[in-house]
Amino acid sequence: MFRFFILLLLLLILPDLYIGWNFTRTQTGILRTLLLALPSLMALGCMLLLICQVRAATLMQLAFILLICVAVPKLVFVLADIIGRGICWHHPNMLPNVHKVATALAVGMAALQVYGTAWGWRKLQVENTTLHIAGLPAAFKGYRIVQISDIHLGTYSGDTSLMQNMVDSINQLNPDLIVFTGDMVNTASSETLPYIKILGKLHAPDGVMSVLGNHDYCMYHPGLSPQEREAEIRRIIRSQRIMGWQVLLNENRHIVRGDDTLYVAGVENVGKPPFPTRGHLDKAMKDIPSHACTLLLSHDPWHWRHGVLKYPNIALTLSGHTHALQMQVGSFSPAAWFMSEWGGLYTKGHQQLFVSTGIGGGVPYRLGAWPKIELITLM
Template sequence: MRYHLVFLWVLVLLVGTIDWLLWRILITKEVQQGWRKWLGVAGLIVLPILFLAGFLYFGLQIPDASSPQVYNSFGTFLTIFLLIYLPKIFFLFVYGVGRLPDALPRKPARQPERHYPRITRAKFLSQVGIIMATAPFVTLLFGVLKGRYAFYTRHLKLSFPNLPQAFDGLRVVQISDLHLGSFGTNRDPLKEAVELINAEKPDLVLFTGDLVNNFAGETRGWDEIFGKINATMGKYSILGNHDYGDYSTWPSEQRKAANFKSIVAANRKLGFKLLRNESISLSKDGDVIALSGVENWGHPPFPQYGDLEKTWSQTNGEAFKILMSHDPDHWDAEVVGKKRYDLTLAGHTHGMQFGFELGKYNWSPAKYKFKRWAGLYQVGKQFLYVNRGLGYLGMPARVGMPPEITVLTLRRG
């Protein structure tokens, strides 16, 4: 709790400083009166207090939350905070950079120079800053209203010399990180996603974890939607770090165990066969490949329920093997060079729900947390694909990192 309070006071100090600087820049002595003065006071005093109270409230509520509504309310609160303060921070950056030359020492001019009044320069920078500060506001607002539902289908073709002939052309659709509680009662977006999945006519649909945010109740009513996903060779799933109920304080271990049991059962109701540290064989025209699913394994603070040794022991010498593992860090820790899985599918990162991609170059804050955070990776003859997630968590927005449906076509190379 002590660290939470320190964070909150640092946050309110930051917010107060931002509003104070804006007051000094935008409100001149001539207008520091009447309604404009009170508007400035509201920004300088009232807003920081309100946001401090909000963060304090949710900081106390979330650990003991008993329903997804608390998480969704915090996401809305955080979005409002960012919509207000991101433009302010952006404005101060633009204004500060523009005024930087004034702070640098200058050599005495040899010839008379024409000097514009300082106030004119300041006003110009203020106007430019205000115009440019609208960019983060509009971008985030678009991410809230449209970006989180702008489903994007990514197609990849991968070749493997050891892929059995009967599986040449196998179409695998991967989805990940549904976080059903974040959608609340809004079913329509994921109906569209299911239509996009079926349009790809997949042989396999593989879901790589995080069905919920925390609670089994989030899955109610979704079976009618996900039950309509069609795959000729089946639909399989694994558990993600959010599926264990670890992000809440439970009144008893029995309640937590009952919640987890219901989440496990929900995978079956939604039409998925859940693989929990186990492997199965998939057969076609006399050829066989292995499909393995390991429980969540991540670096702390993420849980390590995965048992790859147990999972690997259930394979039967198949020439080609696919592994589902929620956290991409698991690939480097226990798979590459240790277990001969040809293709590993992961999720977990969401691409931080923010970033951009220009051709082959992509960037997201996720790259500073995860070594493998989105897209395709290869080490030797082993491949990892990290799905950016179909749902969202926390802030109800996606900016430059659209919800993803991955279609992998496997060829015999």
């Protein structure tokens, strides 16, 4: 974490120093230099408050917006200008054109980031995927599952429009089963209250099944005692049950079609530290026959390689958690630098993992990694 904050400091400070030295140093007045540095100073102030455990959602969102919409375009300008200066080393008369190109690239980057913060997080999409499942009972060929993940209700400040759009879109798909793979809230159970009625309207013949994600354990809520945190978790579970959802807490359900049975197991969060591990896969798989085709809901895809693959009858694992870092270009996301499984389908032998990049995030921002409803057809 310390190294992460050092990198952020460099991202904020070095571009300002470069721009100040090369473009504002010789100009009259200190006001322009101060205005140049003001967004960085504000972002540093927000970061300092966050480090001091001031967990206001608006503070985190302001810090993120300043970083993504101001600091990143500045960095693009600096990198483009340095590269341009190197290319034009022997042609100093070309420097004005270099500055123009660098400015255009920075403005373009700023425009993209503003789009991501203002509109991208609302760009809800349905993605269709067909998965060929080893040992799938014949009666479940063509079985349709909608997966949603990481809705992070606290991000929307009571605005119900995205959730209403999501519910309407899912119900129009007429799935056989709806699953939610964790992270309903950011920090507190109270975030669910404006959305209980809306999310309770999700319907499918085999219902809605869900598991908890790392945020649902309220570990990011400062000042809670262990007893208060456990009470918050119980309230989140109760909210989902009021919606009519089946919360799978290291347990399983079975779905019957004629003479065939499909098992759905759900495990509490199992994550790479510092993310919490509360899951017990042995308990979740209890009483499932060793030959039965099983679908597992597990929030963190890290769990797949570090526990799930030991159970050969788990044919398909559905996860979320990554958000693709809420940024994606084509098939690439910077999430790939931090996670080996961050989005889409992964296979090892006959076992498969499908990672949804989710609906929301801790801040209202999506660029390329648009919010997704996953419609999965089993074959």
